[in-house]
Amino acid sequence: MKLIKLDAIDSTNDFLKALSSQDEIDNFTVVTAENQIKGKGQMGAKWFSETGKNLIMSVLVKNFLFHTEKVFDMSLIVSLSVIQTLKELDIPHLSIKWPNDIMSYNKKIGGILIENTLKSDGRIVSIVGIGLNVNQENFEHLPNASSLKVICNKEFDKESLPFLIIEKMKQKIGLWENNSALYRQEYFNLLFRKGVPMPFKNLHNKNFMGIIQGVSPIGKLQVLLEDDSIAEFEIKEIQMLY
Known part of the structure; x- marks a missing residue:
């Protein structure tokens, strides 16, 4: 694994994307940054991080999709790889808030943003951005967020995390063909708030009740509605209220 460490950058995803378009860089090349000025989350949300406290990384993955x-x-x-890494660090009560927010108890401790590029030869190259709150303690304006340090009351070595996560990713990619059904079940078992009635908001800002039933093979959230029908939603079509 090739590691590129930066002090400050607009976005590690954007940096790696530009690098991959110019050069034939190695699979699983990783870019990390101490500070990310224009960090991105799902649907254009901003990702804020205290300088030097958290894991900010992007990894290039090709020859898989x-x-x-x-x-x-x-x-x-990626979600399962992050969860497995955190389990080995004894982080408690881990779950995945669809599609790929990493939770401990009911607090968000990490997020994943994957940007895919379709090449002219049909290959898909993925830039996988991972943000993980490691040693940050101040979440004054982020009531639903926390960190490994806050949850476990101790400091963590964030420098080792990219190596641990990439090792898990490589392993799961190598085993995917024969274990995809097992991994899908594992992902479902880890879903945050699955199987319990909870409120959602749709595109029209209308609140409704539903029960998470699962996730389709293409990643749509499957929700049991009050009329006993099951609806499928894209990430931009539904917001979980918790």
Whole structure:
């Protein structure tokens, strides 16, 4: 794994994306930054991080996705790899808030943003951005956020985390073909608030009640509605209220 360490950057995803477009860089090349000025989350949300306290990384993954309908497979692999790494660090009560927010108890401790580029030869190249709150303690304006340090009351070595996460990603990608069903079940078992009635908001800002039933093979959230029908939602079509 090639590691590029930066002090400050607009976005590690943007930096790696530009680098990959200019040069034939190695698979699993990783870019980390101590500070990210224009960090991005799902649907254009901003990702704020105290300088030097958290893990900010992006990794290039190629030769795995070959069809646009399979892009959620990458999200699933990355989420499980982060969760497995955190379990080995004894972080308690871990779950995945669909599609790929990392939770401990009911607090968000990490997020994943995957940007895929379709090449002219049909290959799909993924830039996987991972943000993980490690040693940050101040979440004054982020009531739903926390960090490994706050939850466990101790400091963590954030420098080792990229190596641990990439090791898990490589392993799961290598085993995917024969273990995809197992990984999908594992992802479902880790879903935040699955199987319990909870409020949602739709595109029209209308609140409704539903029960998470699962996630489709292409990554849509499957929700049981009050009329006993099951609806599927894209990430931009639904907001979980908790």
